[in-house]
Amino acid sequence: MAVGGCVGGDVPYGLPAADGSQAAALPAGNAPLVPASGEVIGSGKTRVALLLPLTGEGNAGRIAAELKNAAILAMDDVGPETLELVVKDTGGTAEGAASASAQAVTEGAAAVLGPLFAQNVRSAAPPLATAGTPMIAFSSDRTAVSPGVYLNSFLPQGVVQRTLRYAAGQGVRRVVAIVPEGAAGDIAEAEARRTMLETGGEVTAVARYSYDDMSVYEAVRGAAEAIGAADAVFVPDGGNSPATIVSAITEAGIDASQKKILGTGQWTTANLADPVLAGAWFADTDQGRVAGYKQRYQARFGAEPSLTSALAYDTVVLAGNIARGAGGIPRNAIENPVGFAGYTGLFRFLSDGTTERGYAVYEVRDGRPQIIDPAPTRFSGGS
Structure with a gap:
Protein backbone atom coordinates (compact mmCIF):
# COMPACT_ATOMS: atom_id res chain seq x y z
CA MET A 1 0.00 0.00 0.00
CA ALA A 2 1.32 3.45 -0.87
CA VAL A 3 0.21 6.28 1.38
CA GLY A 4 0.93 9.58 -0.34
CA GLY A 5 4.31 10.88 0.73
CA CYS A 6 4.46 8.62 3.76
CA VAL A 7 6.11 5.37 2.81
CA GLY A 8 9.89 5.15 2.77
CA GLY A 9 11.60 3.59 -0.21
CA ASP A 10 13.86 1.20 1.71
CA VAL A 11 11.74 0.28 4.73
CA PRO A 12 8.22 -1.04 4.30
CA TYR A 13 5.45 0.64 6.22
CA GLY A 14 4.09 -2.48 7.85
CA LEU A 15 5.29 -6.05 7.86
CA PRO A 16 8.09 -7.14 5.56
CA ALA A 17 7.77 -10.32 3.53
CA ALA A 18 7.08 -13.25 5.85
CA ASP A 19 10.23 -15.10 6.84
CA GLY A 20 8.83 -17.38 9.51
CA SER A 21 9.70 -15.02 12.37
CA GLN A 22 6.50 -12.99 12.18
CA ALA A 23 4.05 -15.66 13.24
CA ALA A 24 0.54 -14.32 13.71
CA ALA A 25 -0.66 -14.44 17.29
CA LEU A 26 -4.32 -14.31 16.31
CA PRO A 27 -6.04 -16.09 13.43
CA ALA A 28 -7.50 -13.81 10.79
CA GLY A 29 -11.26 -13.50 10.92
CA ASN A 30 -11.70 -13.56 14.71
CA ALA A 31 -13.92 -10.54 15.18
CA PRO A 32 -14.63 -9.34 18.76
CA LEU A 33 -18.00 -10.47 20.07
CA VAL A 34 -18.57 -7.77 22.72
CA PRO A 35 -20.01 -4.49 21.41
CA ALA A 36 -17.57 -1.60 21.60
CA SER A 37 -18.13 1.35 23.93
CA GLY A 38 -16.90 4.62 22.42
CA LEU A 155 12.34 10.51 23.37
CA PRO A 156 14.87 13.26 24.12
CA GLN A 157 17.78 10.83 24.43
CA GLY A 158 17.64 9.90 20.74
CA VAL A 159 17.99 13.40 19.34
CA VAL A 160 20.80 14.25 21.78
CA GLN A 161 22.64 11.12 20.69
CA ARG A 162 22.20 11.91 16.97
CA THR A 163 23.54 15.45 17.34
CA LEU A 164 26.59 14.45 19.34
CA ARG A 165 27.43 11.37 17.29
CA TYR A 166 27.43 13.47 14.14
CA ALA A 167 29.60 16.11 15.81
CA ALA A 168 32.03 13.44 17.05
CA GLY A 169 32.28 12.16 13.49
CA GLN A 170 33.37 15.65 12.46
CA GLY A 171 36.18 15.74 15.01
CA VAL A 172 34.45 17.17 18.07
CA ARG A 173 35.98 15.63 21.21
CA ARG A 174 35.53 18.11 24.06
CA VAL A 175 32.03 19.40 24.73
CA VAL A 176 30.65 21.78 27.34
CA ALA A 177 26.95 21.28 28.00
CA ILE A 178 24.84 24.26 29.08
CA VAL A 179 21.49 22.89 30.17
CA PRO A 180 18.39 24.10 32.04
CA GLU A 181 17.70 23.22 35.64
CA GLY A 182 15.25 20.35 36.06
CA ALA A 183 14.46 16.94 34.61
CA ALA A 184 15.00 17.93 30.97
CA GLY A 185 18.48 19.17 31.78
CA ASP A 186 19.24 16.01 33.73
CA ILE A 187 18.26 13.83 30.76
CA ALA A 188 20.27 15.90 28.29
CA GLU A 189 23.35 15.86 30.50
CA ALA A 190 23.23 12.12 31.12
CA GLU A 191 22.82 11.28 27.43
CA ALA A 192 25.50 13.78 26.40
CA ARG A 193 27.99 12.22 28.82
CA ARG A 194 27.15 8.70 27.68
CA THR A 195 27.32 9.49 23.96
CA MET A 196 30.58 11.42 24.14
CA LEU A 197 32.18 8.64 26.18
CA GLU A 198 31.09 6.07 23.59
CA THR A 199 32.56 8.14 20.76
CA GLY A 200 35.91 8.67 22.46
CA GLY A 201 35.25 12.20 23.65
CA GLU A 202 34.01 13.75 26.86
CA VAL A 203 31.73 16.34 28.36
CA THR A 204 34.33 18.49 30.09
CA ALA A 205 31.90 20.67 32.03
CA VAL A 206 28.19 21.18 32.62
CA ALA A 207 26.66 24.57 33.44
CA ARG A 208 23.04 24.96 34.53
CA TYR A 209 20.72 27.93 34.34
CA SER A 210 17.22 28.99 35.32
CA TYR A 211 15.02 30.93 32.94
CA ASP A 212 16.38 34.42 33.41
CA ASP A 213 19.25 36.21 31.69
CA MET A 214 21.30 36.69 34.85
CA SER A 215 21.23 32.95 35.53
CA VAL A 216 22.45 32.28 31.99
CA TYR A 217 25.30 34.77 32.29
CA GLU A 218 26.36 33.29 35.63
CA ALA A 219 26.32 29.77 34.18
CA VAL A 220 28.47 30.83 31.24
CA ARG A 221 30.95 32.73 33.41
CA GLY A 222 31.27 29.74 35.72
CA ALA A 223 32.18 27.49 32.78
CA ALA A 224 34.22 30.07 30.85
CA GLU A 225 37.56 28.29 31.20
CA ALA A 226 36.09 24.96 30.06
CA ILE A 227 34.27 26.65 27.15
CA GLY A 228 37.51 28.27 26.05
CA ALA A 229 39.21 24.86 25.83
CA ALA A 230 36.24 23.01 24.28
CA ASP A 231 35.56 22.08 20.66
CA ALA A 232 31.82 22.61 21.00
CA VAL A 233 29.08 23.94 23.25
CA PHE A 234 25.92 21.84 23.53
CA VAL A 235 22.66 23.74 24.13
CA PRO A 236 19.72 21.29 24.07
CA ASP A 237 17.08 23.87 25.02
CA GLY A 238 14.92 25.88 22.62
CA GLY A 239 13.12 29.21 22.65
CA ASN A 240 15.33 32.16 23.57
CA SER A 241 17.96 30.00 25.25
CA PRO A 242 20.30 29.20 22.30
CA ALA A 243 20.78 32.81 21.19
CA THR A 244 21.00 34.12 24.76
CA ILE A 245 23.63 31.53 25.71
CA VAL A 246 25.79 32.09 22.64
CA SER A 247 25.59 35.85 23.14
CA ALA A 248 26.61 35.40 26.78
CA ILE A 249 29.64 33.37 25.65
CA THR A 250 30.74 36.21 23.38
CA GLU A 251 30.16 38.79 26.12
CA ALA A 252 32.34 36.71 28.44
CA GLY A 253 35.23 37.33 26.04
CA ILE A 254 35.22 33.87 24.45
CA ASP A 255 35.46 33.67 20.66
CA ALA A 256 32.31 31.67 19.92
CA SER A 257 33.14 31.64 16.20
CA GLN A 258 35.82 29.05 16.98
CA LYS A 259 33.35 26.79 18.78
CA LYS A 260 30.78 24.57 17.11
CA ILE A 261 27.38 25.24 18.66
CA LEU A 262 25.23 22.12 18.96
CA GLY A 263 21.51 21.80 19.65
CA THR A 264 18.51 19.50 19.36
CA GLY A 265 15.07 19.52 17.77
CA GLN A 266 14.03 22.00 20.47
CA TRP A 267 15.71 24.58 18.26
CA THR A 268 12.69 24.61 15.96
CA THR A 269 11.24 27.01 18.57
CA ALA A 270 14.33 29.26 18.49
CA ASN A 271 14.96 32.33 16.35
CA LEU A 272 17.36 30.78 13.86
CA ALA A 273 17.62 34.10 12.05
CA ASP A 274 19.75 35.43 14.91
CA PRO A 275 23.28 35.72 13.45
CA VAL A 276 24.89 34.22 16.56
CA LEU A 277 23.38 30.83 15.64
CA ALA A 278 24.78 30.71 12.11
CA GLY A 279 26.64 27.47 11.45
CA ALA A 280 25.16 25.61 14.43
CA TRP A 281 24.21 21.94 14.10
CA PHE A 282 21.19 20.19 15.54
CA ALA A 283 19.31 16.94 14.95
CA ASP A 284 15.58 16.77 14.35
CA THR A 285 12.83 14.90 12.56
CA ASP A 286 12.92 15.25 8.76
CA GLY A 358 16.18 8.09 12.39
CA TYR A 359 16.88 11.82 12.64
CA ALA A 360 18.36 14.27 10.16
CA VAL A 361 21.14 16.69 11.11
CA TYR A 362 20.65 20.35 10.20
CA GLU A 363 22.98 23.32 9.95
CA VAL A 364 21.70 26.86 10.43
CA ARG A 365 22.38 28.68 7.16
CA ASP A 366 20.99 32.09 6.21
CA GLY A 367 18.68 31.91 9.20
CA ARG A 368 17.13 28.59 8.19
CA PRO A 369 17.81 24.93 8.96
CA GLN A 370 19.33 23.00 6.05
CA ILE A 371 19.97 19.25 6.09
CA ILE A 372 23.67 18.39 6.07
CA ASP A 373 23.27 14.71 7.00
CA PRO A 374 19.98 13.10 5.92
CA ALA A 375 17.92 10.86 8.14
CA PRO A 376 18.72 7.17 7.56
CA THR A 377 16.50 5.09 5.32
CA ARG A 378 17.16 1.85 7.18
CA PHE A 379 18.44 0.69 10.56
CA SER A 380 21.72 -1.16 10.88
CA GLY A 381 21.08 -4.79 11.70
CA GLY A 382 17.45 -4.47 10.72
CA SER A 383 17.42 -6.48 7.51
Whole structure:
Protein backbone atom coordinates (compact mmCIF):
# COMPACT_ATOMS: atom_id res chain seq x y z
CA MET A 1 0.00 0.00 0.00
CA ALA A 2 1.32 3.45 -0.87
CA VAL A 3 0.21 6.28 1.38
CA GLY A 4 0.93 9.58 -0.34
CA GLY A 5 4.31 10.88 0.73
CA CYS A 6 4.46 8.62 3.76
CA VAL A 7 6.11 5.37 2.81
CA GLY A 8 9.89 5.15 2.77
CA GLY A 9 11.60 3.59 -0.21
CA ASP A 10 13.86 1.20 1.71
CA VAL A 11 11.74 0.28 4.73
CA PRO A 12 8.22 -1.04 4.30
CA TYR A 13 5.45 0.64 6.22
CA GLY A 14 4.09 -2.48 7.85
CA LEU A 15 5.29 -6.05 7.86
CA PRO A 16 8.09 -7.14 5.56
CA ALA A 17 7.77 -10.32 3.53
CA ALA A 18 7.08 -13.25 5.85
CA ASP A 19 10.23 -15.10 6.84
CA GLY A 20 8.83 -17.38 9.51
CA SER A 21 9.70 -15.02 12.37
CA GLN A 22 6.50 -12.99 12.18
CA ALA A 23 4.05 -15.66 13.24
CA ALA A 24 0.54 -14.32 13.71
CA ALA A 25 -0.66 -14.44 17.29
CA LEU A 26 -4.32 -14.31 16.31
CA PRO A 27 -6.04 -16.09 13.43
CA ALA A 28 -7.50 -13.81 10.79
CA GLY A 29 -11.26 -13.50 10.92
CA ASN A 30 -11.70 -13.56 14.71
CA ALA A 31 -13.92 -10.54 15.18
CA PRO A 32 -14.63 -9.34 18.76
CA LEU A 33 -18.00 -10.47 20.07
CA VAL A 34 -18.57 -7.77 22.72
CA PRO A 35 -20.01 -4.49 21.41
CA ALA A 36 -17.57 -1.60 21.60
CA SER A 37 -18.13 1.35 23.93
CA GLY A 38 -16.90 4.62 22.42
CA GLU A 39 -16.78 6.24 19.01
CA VAL A 40 -16.13 3.56 16.39
CA ILE A 41 -14.15 4.32 13.24
CA GLY A 42 -13.88 1.56 10.65
CA SER A 43 -15.37 -1.91 10.35
CA GLY A 44 -12.35 -4.21 10.38
CA LYS A 45 -12.18 -7.57 12.14
CA THR A 46 -9.26 -6.43 14.32
CA ARG A 47 -10.41 -4.14 17.10
CA VAL A 48 -7.98 -1.53 18.43
CA ALA A 49 -8.72 0.99 21.19
CA LEU A 50 -7.44 4.57 21.03
CA LEU A 51 -7.23 6.19 24.48
CA LEU A 52 -7.29 10.01 24.41
CA PRO A 53 -7.93 12.81 26.96
CA LEU A 54 -10.81 14.24 24.93
CA THR A 55 -12.36 16.01 27.93
CA GLY A 56 -9.07 16.65 29.72
CA GLU A 57 -8.21 20.00 31.28
CA GLY A 58 -6.02 22.68 29.73
CA ASN A 59 -4.40 21.81 26.42
CA ALA A 60 -5.13 18.11 26.83
CA GLY A 61 -8.49 18.29 25.05
CA ARG A 62 -7.05 20.27 22.15
CA ILE A 63 -4.18 17.84 21.67
CA ALA A 64 -6.57 14.91 21.94
CA ALA A 65 -8.77 16.37 19.20
CA GLU A 66 -5.71 16.61 16.93
CA LEU A 67 -4.75 13.01 17.67
CA LYS A 68 -8.27 11.86 16.90
CA ASN A 69 -8.28 13.78 13.60
CA ALA A 70 -4.91 12.24 12.73
CA ALA A 71 -6.37 8.79 13.43
CA ILE A 72 -9.31 9.53 11.13
CA LEU A 73 -6.89 10.55 8.38
CA ALA A 74 -4.91 7.36 8.93
CA MET A 75 -8.04 5.21 8.74
CA ASP A 76 -8.87 6.84 5.42
CA ASP A 77 -5.49 5.66 4.17
CA VAL A 78 -5.39 2.11 5.55
CA GLY A 79 -9.04 1.54 4.64
CA PRO A 80 -12.04 1.26 6.99
CA GLU A 81 -12.13 -2.51 6.52
CA THR A 82 -8.65 -2.93 8.06
CA LEU A 83 -9.40 -2.00 11.68
CA GLU A 84 -12.25 -1.27 14.02
CA LEU A 85 -10.77 1.71 15.86
CA VAL A 86 -12.61 2.50 19.10
CA VAL A 87 -11.92 5.97 20.53
CA LYS A 88 -12.19 6.08 24.32
CA ASP A 89 -12.05 9.22 26.46
CA THR A 90 -9.74 9.02 29.49
CA GLY A 91 -10.63 12.48 30.73
CA GLY A 92 -6.89 13.05 31.07
CA THR A 93 -6.81 11.26 34.43
CA ALA A 94 -5.02 8.14 35.64
CA GLU A 95 -8.32 6.68 36.81
CA GLY A 96 -9.93 7.33 33.44
CA ALA A 97 -7.04 5.70 31.63
CA ALA A 98 -7.19 2.60 33.84
CA SER A 99 -10.94 2.30 33.31
CA ALA A 100 -10.66 2.74 29.54
CA SER A 101 -7.91 0.14 29.21
CA ALA A 102 -9.85 -2.38 31.32
CA GLN A 103 -12.86 -1.75 29.12
CA ALA A 104 -10.75 -2.30 26.00
CA VAL A 105 -9.61 -5.67 27.33
CA THR A 106 -13.18 -6.71 28.09
CA GLU A 107 -14.17 -5.74 24.57
CA GLY A 108 -11.43 -7.87 23.01
CA ALA A 109 -9.13 -5.15 21.70
CA ALA A 110 -6.05 -6.60 20.01
CA ALA A 111 -4.03 -3.54 21.07
CA VAL A 112 -4.39 -0.19 22.76
CA LEU A 113 -3.01 3.01 21.24
CA GLY A 114 -2.33 5.84 23.69
CA PRO A 115 -2.78 7.25 26.23
CA LEU A 116 -0.80 10.47 26.09
CA PHE A 117 0.49 11.27 29.58
CA ALA A 118 3.07 9.17 31.43
CA GLN A 119 1.01 8.66 34.59
CA ASN A 120 -1.98 7.64 32.50
CA VAL A 121 0.20 5.14 30.63
CA ARG A 122 1.30 3.60 33.93
CA SER A 123 -2.29 3.37 35.16
CA ALA A 124 -3.55 1.84 31.92
CA ALA A 125 -0.85 -0.82 31.81
CA PRO A 126 -1.90 -3.37 34.50
CA PRO A 127 -5.18 -4.53 32.87
CA LEU A 128 -3.37 -4.91 29.55
CA ALA A 129 -0.45 -6.82 31.08
CA THR A 130 -2.84 -9.32 32.65
CA ALA A 131 -4.53 -9.89 29.29
CA GLY A 132 -1.31 -9.84 27.26
CA THR A 133 -2.59 -6.91 25.20
CA PRO A 134 0.13 -4.61 23.83
CA MET A 135 -0.01 -0.83 24.18
CA ILE A 136 1.60 1.80 21.96
CA ALA A 137 1.44 5.05 23.92
CA PHE A 138 2.49 8.60 23.08
CA SER A 139 4.34 9.69 26.22
CA SER A 140 7.91 10.97 25.88
CA ASP A 141 8.79 9.79 29.41
CA ARG A 142 10.76 6.58 28.95
CA THR A 143 10.09 5.56 32.57
CA ALA A 144 6.52 4.80 31.49
CA VAL A 145 7.59 1.68 29.56
CA SER A 146 6.99 -1.84 30.86
CA PRO A 147 6.73 -5.26 29.18
CA GLY A 148 4.29 -4.91 26.30
CA VAL A 149 4.09 -1.11 26.67
CA TYR A 150 5.77 0.77 23.82
CA LEU A 151 6.25 4.51 23.37
CA ASN A 152 5.84 6.01 19.92
CA SER A 153 7.15 9.45 20.79
CA PHE A 154 10.18 11.67 20.48
CA LEU A 155 12.34 10.51 23.37
CA PRO A 156 14.87 13.26 24.12
CA GLN A 157 17.78 10.83 24.43
CA GLY A 158 17.64 9.90 20.74
CA VAL A 159 17.99 13.40 19.34
CA VAL A 160 20.80 14.25 21.78
CA GLN A 161 22.64 11.12 20.69
CA ARG A 162 22.20 11.91 16.97
CA THR A 163 23.54 15.45 17.34
CA LEU A 164 26.59 14.45 19.34
CA ARG A 165 27.43 11.37 17.29
CA TYR A 166 27.43 13.47 14.14
CA ALA A 167 29.60 16.11 15.81
CA ALA A 168 32.03 13.44 17.05
CA GLY A 169 32.28 12.16 13.49
CA GLN A 170 33.37 15.65 12.46
CA GLY A 171 36.18 15.74 15.01
CA VAL A 172 34.45 17.17 18.07
CA ARG A 173 35.98 15.63 21.21
CA ARG A 174 35.53 18.11 24.06
CA VAL A 175 32.03 19.40 24.73
CA VAL A 176 30.65 21.78 27.34
CA ALA A 177 26.95 21.28 28.00
CA ILE A 178 24.84 24.26 29.08
CA VAL A 179 21.49 22.89 30.17
CA PRO A 180 18.39 24.10 32.04
CA GLU A 181 17.70 23.22 35.64
CA GLY A 182 15.25 20.35 36.06
CA ALA A 183 14.46 16.94 34.61
CA ALA A 184 15.00 17.93 30.97
CA GLY A 185 18.48 19.17 31.78
CA ASP A 186 19.24 16.01 33.73
CA ILE A 187 18.26 13.83 30.76
CA ALA A 188 20.27 15.90 28.29
CA GLU A 189 23.35 15.86 30.50
CA ALA A 190 23.23 12.12 31.12
CA GLU A 191 22.82 11.28 27.43
CA ALA A 192 25.50 13.78 26.40
CA ARG A 193 27.99 12.22 28.82
CA ARG A 194 27.15 8.70 27.68
CA THR A 195 27.32 9.49 23.96
CA MET A 196 30.58 11.42 24.14
CA LEU A 197 32.18 8.64 26.18
CA GLU A 198 31.09 6.07 23.59
CA THR A 199 32.56 8.14 20.76
CA GLY A 200 35.91 8.67 22.46
CA GLY A 201 35.25 12.20 23.65
CA GLU A 202 34.01 13.75 26.86
CA VAL A 203 31.73 16.34 28.36
CA THR A 204 34.33 18.49 30.09
CA ALA A 205 31.90 20.67 32.03
CA VAL A 206 28.19 21.18 32.62
CA ALA A 207 26.66 24.57 33.44
CA ARG A 208 23.04 24.96 34.53
CA TYR A 209 20.72 27.93 34.34
CA SER A 210 17.22 28.99 35.32
CA TYR A 211 15.02 30.93 32.94
CA ASP A 212 16.38 34.42 33.41
CA ASP A 213 19.25 36.21 31.69
CA MET A 214 21.30 36.69 34.85
CA SER A 215 21.23 32.95 35.53
CA VAL A 216 22.45 32.28 31.99
CA TYR A 217 25.30 34.77 32.29
CA GLU A 218 26.36 33.29 35.63
CA ALA A 219 26.32 29.77 34.18
CA VAL A 220 28.47 30.83 31.24
CA ARG A 221 30.95 32.73 33.41
CA GLY A 222 31.27 29.74 35.72
CA ALA A 223 32.18 27.49 32.78
CA ALA A 224 34.22 30.07 30.85
CA GLU A 225 37.56 28.29 31.20
CA ALA A 226 36.09 24.96 30.06
CA ILE A 227 34.27 26.65 27.15
CA GLY A 228 37.51 28.27 26.05
CA ALA A 229 39.21 24.86 25.83
CA ALA A 230 36.24 23.01 24.28
CA ASP A 231 35.56 22.08 20.66
CA ALA A 232 31.82 22.61 21.00
CA VAL A 233 29.08 23.94 23.25
CA PHE A 234 25.92 21.84 23.53
CA VAL A 235 22.66 23.74 24.13
CA PRO A 236 19.72 21.29 24.07
CA ASP A 237 17.08 23.87 25.02
CA GLY A 238 14.92 25.88 22.62
CA GLY A 239 13.12 29.21 22.65
CA ASN A 240 15.33 32.16 23.57
CA SER A 241 17.96 30.00 25.25
CA PRO A 242 20.30 29.20 22.30
CA ALA A 243 20.78 32.81 21.19
CA THR A 244 21.00 34.12 24.76
CA ILE A 245 23.63 31.53 25.71
CA VAL A 246 25.79 32.09 22.64
CA SER A 247 25.59 35.85 23.14
CA ALA A 248 26.61 35.40 26.78
CA ILE A 249 29.64 33.37 25.65
CA THR A 250 30.74 36.21 23.38
CA GLU A 251 30.16 38.79 26.12
CA ALA A 252 32.34 36.71 28.44
CA GLY A 253 35.23 37.33 26.04
CA ILE A 254 35.22 33.87 24.45
CA ASP A 255 35.46 33.67 20.66
CA ALA A 256 32.31 31.67 19.92
CA SER A 257 33.14 31.64 16.20
CA GLN A 258 35.82 29.05 16.98
CA LYS A 259 33.35 26.79 18.78
CA LYS A 260 30.78 24.57 17.11
CA ILE A 261 27.38 25.24 18.66
CA LEU A 262 25.23 22.12 18.96
CA GLY A 263 21.51 21.80 19.65
CA THR A 264 18.51 19.50 19.36
CA GLY A 265 15.07 19.52 17.77
CA GLN A 266 14.03 22.00 20.47
CA TRP A 267 15.71 24.58 18.26
CA THR A 268 12.69 24.61 15.96
CA THR A 269 11.24 27.01 18.57
CA ALA A 270 14.33 29.26 18.49
CA ASN A 271 14.96 32.33 16.35
CA LEU A 272 17.36 30.78 13.86
CA ALA A 273 17.62 34.10 12.05
CA ASP A 274 19.75 35.43 14.91
CA PRO A 275 23.28 35.72 13.45
CA VAL A 276 24.89 34.22 16.56
CA LEU A 277 23.38 30.83 15.64
CA ALA A 278 24.78 30.71 12.11
CA GLY A 279 26.64 27.47 11.45
CA ALA A 280 25.16 25.61 14.43
CA TRP A 281 24.21 21.94 14.10
CA PHE A 282 21.19 20.19 15.54
CA ALA A 283 19.31 16.94 14.95
CA ASP A 284 15.58 16.77 14.35
CA THR A 285 12.83 14.90 12.56
CA ASP A 286 12.92 15.25 8.76
CA GLN A 287 10.78 18.36 8.40
CA GLY A 288 10.09 17.62 4.73
CA ARG A 289 8.11 14.53 5.71
CA VAL A 290 6.34 16.37 8.50
CA ALA A 291 5.36 19.16 6.11
CA GLY A 292 3.63 16.61 3.88
CA TYR A 293 1.57 15.41 6.81
CA LYS A 294 0.68 18.93 7.93
CA GLN A 295 -0.48 19.86 4.44
CA ARG A 296 -2.78 16.84 4.25
CA TYR A 297 -4.14 17.44 7.74
CA GLN A 298 -4.84 21.11 7.06
CA ALA A 299 -6.57 20.31 3.78
CA ARG A 300 -8.86 17.87 5.59
CA PHE A 301 -9.48 19.64 8.91
CA GLY A 302 -8.76 23.31 8.21
CA ALA A 303 -6.03 23.84 10.81
CA GLU A 304 -2.31 23.24 11.16
CA PRO A 305 -1.62 20.27 13.44
CA SER A 306 1.10 19.71 16.01
CA LEU A 307 3.94 17.30 15.39
CA THR A 308 2.57 15.12 18.20
CA SER A 309 -0.54 14.38 16.16
CA ALA A 310 1.61 12.86 13.41
CA LEU A 311 2.57 10.16 15.91
CA ALA A 312 -1.07 9.12 16.11
CA TYR A 313 -1.30 8.98 12.33
CA ASP A 314 1.80 6.79 12.05
CA THR A 315 0.67 4.52 14.89
CA VAL A 316 -2.77 3.86 13.42
CA VAL A 317 -1.28 3.14 9.98
CA LEU A 318 1.26 0.83 11.61
CA ALA A 319 -1.49 -1.03 13.49
CA GLY A 320 -3.53 -1.35 10.31
CA ASN A 321 -0.66 -2.80 8.34
CA ILE A 322 0.26 -5.26 11.09
CA ALA A 323 -3.37 -6.36 11.40
CA ARG A 324 -3.62 -6.87 7.65
CA GLY A 325 -0.54 -9.11 7.68
CA ALA A 326 -0.97 -10.93 10.98
CA GLY A 327 -4.68 -10.97 11.72
CA GLY A 328 -3.98 -9.27 15.06
CA ILE A 329 -1.34 -7.08 16.69
CA PRO A 330 1.31 -9.50 18.04
CA ARG A 331 4.27 -8.11 19.95
CA ASN A 332 6.85 -9.72 17.67
CA ALA A 333 5.39 -7.75 14.76
CA ILE A 334 5.50 -4.51 16.75
CA GLU A 335 9.17 -5.22 17.54
CA ASN A 336 10.00 -5.85 13.89
CA PRO A 337 13.73 -4.93 13.68
CA VAL A 338 13.35 -3.60 10.13
CA GLY A 339 11.21 -0.82 11.55
CA PHE A 340 8.61 1.37 9.91
CA ALA A 341 8.74 4.56 7.84
CA GLY A 342 6.09 7.16 8.54
CA TYR A 343 5.51 10.88 8.39
CA THR A 344 7.64 11.17 11.54
CA GLY A 345 10.48 9.35 9.79
CA LEU A 346 12.07 5.96 10.31
CA PHE A 347 11.33 4.32 13.66
CA ARG A 348 11.28 0.97 15.37
CA PHE A 349 10.25 -0.35 18.78
CA LEU A 350 12.87 -1.99 20.94
CA SER A 351 12.12 -4.88 23.29
CA ASP A 352 12.32 -2.56 26.31
CA GLY A 353 9.42 -0.50 24.90
CA THR A 354 11.43 2.55 23.83
CA THR A 355 11.60 3.85 20.27
CA GLU A 356 14.66 4.24 18.08
CA ARG A 357 14.29 6.94 15.44
CA GLY A 358 16.18 8.09 12.39
CA TYR A 359 16.88 11.82 12.64
CA ALA A 360 18.36 14.27 10.16
CA VAL A 361 21.14 16.69 11.11
CA TYR A 362 20.65 20.35 10.20
CA GLU A 363 22.98 23.32 9.95
CA VAL A 364 21.70 26.86 10.43
CA ARG A 365 22.38 28.68 7.16
CA ASP A 366 20.99 32.09 6.21
CA GLY A 367 18.68 31.91 9.20
CA ARG A 368 17.13 28.59 8.19
CA PRO A 369 17.81 24.93 8.96
CA GLN A 370 19.33 23.00 6.05
CA ILE A 371 19.97 19.25 6.09
CA ILE A 372 23.67 18.39 6.07
CA ASP A 373 23.27 14.71 7.00
CA PRO A 374 19.98 13.10 5.92
CA ALA A 375 17.92 10.86 8.14
CA PRO A 376 18.72 7.17 7.56
CA THR A 377 16.50 5.09 5.32
CA ARG A 378 17.16 1.85 7.18
CA PHE A 379 18.44 0.69 10.56
CA SER A 380 21.72 -1.16 10.88
CA GLY A 381 21.08 -4.79 11.70
CA GLY A 382 17.45 -4.47 10.72
CA SER A 383 17.42 -6.48 7.51
